[in-house]
Amino acid sequence: MSISQELVEGRLSQTTENLRTDELLLNMGPQHPSTHGVLRVVVTTDGEIVRAAKPEIGYLHRCFEKHSENVDYMGVAPYVDRLDYLASMNNSMGWAIAVERMVGIEVPRRAEFIRVIVAELQRIASHLLFFGTYGLDMGAFTAFLYAFREREKILDIFEMISGARLLYNYMWVGGVSRDMSPEAVTRIKEFIDYFEPKIDEYNTLLSFNKIFTERTKSVGIVDEATCHTYGLTGVMLRGCGVRWDLRKDLPYSIYNEVEFDVPVGSGQMGTLGDCWDRYFVRMQEMRESVRIIRQLIDRIPSGPHRGKVGKVVKVPAGESFTRTECPRGELAFYIISDGSAKPYRVRCKSPCFLNISTLNEITEGVMVADLIATIGSLDIVLGEVDR
Amino acid sequence: MTFQDVQNKLQSQLSSSILGVEDVKPDPSLKIAPRDIVTVVQFMKDHLQFETLGDLCGVDYPAQSSFCVVYHLQSYTHKMVVRLKCYLPREDGAEMPSLTSIFKAANWLEREVFDMIGVRFTGHPEMRRILCPEDWQGHPLRKDYVTPDYYNGMPVPLFFEDQTTVTSGETHS
Numbered sequence: 271m272s273i274s275q276e277l278v279e280g281r282l283s284q285t286t287e288n289l290r291t292d293e294l295l296l297n298m299g300p301q302h303p304s305t306h307g308v309l310r311v312v313v314t315t316d317g318e319i320v321r322a323a324k325p326e327i328g329y330l331h332r333c334f335e336k337h338s339e340n341v342d343y344m345g346v347a348p349y350v351d352r353l354d355y356l357a358s359m360n361n362s363m364g365w366a367i368a369v370e371r372m373v374g375i376e377v378p379r380r381a382e383f384i385r386v387i388v389a390e391l392q393r394i395a396s397h398l399l400f401f402g403t404y405g406l407d408m409g410a411f412t413a414f415l416y417a418f419r420e421r422e423k424i425l426d427i428f429e430m431i432s433g434a435r436l437l438y439n440y441m442w443v444g445g446v447s448r449d450m451s452p453e454a455v456t457r458i459k460e461f462i463d464y465f466e467p468k469i470d471e472y473n474t475l476l477s478f479n480k481i482f483t484e485r486t487k488s489v490g491i492v493d494e495a496t497c498h499t500y501g502l503t504g505v506m507l508r509g510c511g512v513r514w515d516l517r518k519d520l521p522y523s524i525y526n527e528v529e530f531d532v533p534v535g536s537g538q539m540g541t542l543g544d545c546w547d548r549y550f551v552r553m554q555e556m557r558e559s560v561r562i563i564r565q566l567i568d569r570i571p572s573g574p575h576r577g578k579v580g581k582v583v584k585v586p587a588g589e590s591f592t593r594t595e596c597p598r599g600e601l602a603f604y605i606i607s608d609g610s611a612k613p614y615r616v617r618c619k620s621p622c623f624l625n626i627s628t629l630n631e632i633t634e635g636v637m638v639a640d641l642i643a644t645i646g647s648l649d650i651v652l653g654e655v656d657r
Numbered sequence: 658m659t660f661q662d663v664q665n666k667l668q669s670q671l672s673s674s675i676l677g678v679e680d681v682k683p684d685p686s687l688k689i690a691p692r693d694i695v696t697v698v699q700f701m702k703d704h705l706q707f708e709t710l711g712d713l714c715g716v717d718y719p720a721q722s723s724f725c726v727v728y729h730l731q732s733y734t735h736k737m738v739v740r741l742k743c744y745l746p747r748e749d750g751a752e753m754p755s756l757t758s759i760f761k762a763a764n765w766l767e768r769e770v771f772d773m774i775g776v777r778f779t780g781h782p783e784m785r786r787i788l789c790p791e792d793w794q795g796h797p798l799r800k801d802y803v804t805p806d807y808y809n810g811m812p813v814p815l816f817f818e819d820q821t822t823v824t825s826g827e828t829h830s
Contacts, residue, residue, distance in 0.1 A: 327788065331788040333788075333797050333798075335773070498708045498709050501711060
């Protein structure tokens with residue numbers, strides 16, 4: 271029977287009624303520009319609609335926790351730098367504080383000032399990278415170039431201070447590895463004067479750009495209940511309106527001596543806790559970081575930059591769980607010491623690990639393009655997810 | 658609220674589940690009977706405002722021949738973290754009740770404990786490895802773990818041409 275005959279008899283129309291659409295399983299990654307590292311997302315799509323998005327992690331796993339059991343406390347510090355390689359300073363500050371708390375080491379005032387200044391510079395650098403790559407995810411290439419121009423200046427300052435541009439090994443137990451020179455102080459002052467007006471420029475360029483806001487508002491909504499059940503911290507939590515920042519609520523180092531605000535999401539563009547809210551919280555945090563640096567940079571006291579700590583740090587037997595506020599959330603180190611030179615067990619609680627675990631829930635039923643917007647707004651670093 | 662208050666409240670309400678206090682420095686911890694962990698965590702979430710599971714990890718103690726599963730519950734209301742510990746016999750089929758019905762964060766964290774230590778969680782929706790490949794042998798964070806020489810025919814320590822090797826971590830003695 272020919273097709274024309276079938277048409278005549280109306281059989282084809284009958285078969286099309288029996289045709290059904292099927293779900294398609296799609297592997298996004300492990301190497302994909304929008305996954306910000308080696309992450310595979312197994313996406314089940316129904317046309318353009320995402321039915322399930324399951325992240326598969328572990329491609330960068332090198333078992334940091336096992337490494338730590340085989341080196342002494344000072345030796346862990348360089349590994350810590352490599353967890354969240356975009357915020358090494360904040361990571362190693364967390365490790366240093368955790369060990370100092372167990373030993374009871376008093377950190378010199380000068381070191382505390384240097385630490386906070388450097389940590390806030392690193393926070394700016396990390397948020398700048400988010401700003402640039404998030405624009406890139408949304409198809410705005412220009413923002414990326416602006417962000418990297420400014421980040422470069424921070425990296426130059428870090429090179430001046432520590433000798434390295436990405437992995438610094440700068441915050442040591444008991445203080446910092448090298449003193450901050452007066453030239454570096456001048457450079458930081460110049461930088462914050464130069465940088466602060468630039469934030470307004472970014473807001474004009476991207477934050478309130480019509481195309482950008484349309485792509486990010488009311489997308490990837492995370493509410494407070496989701497945050498609590500998934501253990502989300504940092505910008506994820508503040509993005510949905512919860513004013514919680516460890517630097518403010520449980521201040522460590524000298525954060526209790528500086529004034530700053532904790533920006534939270536407001537639902538200004540669409541819904542509270544959407545991608546735009548999280549994005550804008552990060553933009554505002556850069557301004558707060560500048561404010562913190564400005565208060566400290568002229569008051570750095572003189573004195574030693576490192577306390578009296580032996581070559582091998584002797585940690586008494588005990589256990590501590592110490593949290594610090596990193597650009598991506600609360601990073602915590604749980605250390606078990608048996609009194610020997612090496613830690614018995616080190617556990618790193620990674621904020622990104624929990625952030626990415628929500629992906630399946632918050633992207634159910636969205637368009638594929640919105641999935642990209644949501645992954646970007648989680649601001650994950652796979653080095654820290656996989657450890 | 659202090660650690661002492663949490664301890665008193667738990668002991669008055671769920672005395673049979675609390676096995677004691679480990680007074681380690683600088684932060685003390687509570688020892689919980691493994692079978693009662695769900696009840697205790699549910700009570701702390703509902704009545705003591707511990708809103709979040711901050712962390713969940715496993716520790717291997719071959720000397721005491723036990724595994725330990727450590728829970729860190731986090732409260733925004735009281736600005737504190739309380740550590741709960743459950744000791745299990747150190748054997749391959751060690752099992753714990755899963756917390757996934759209370760905190761969704763437990764899903765991935767329990768998978769990580771299974772991957773690294775080898776404790777299974779009953780009632781978990783997807784009890785499989787998370788960081789290591791699914792056909793990986795052994796649980797890396799056990800103290801007697803030996804890195805395998807080969808994985809699917811590929812040498813695990815990286816061999817360079819000058820015969821130097823880089824191993825992925827020595828075994829702990």
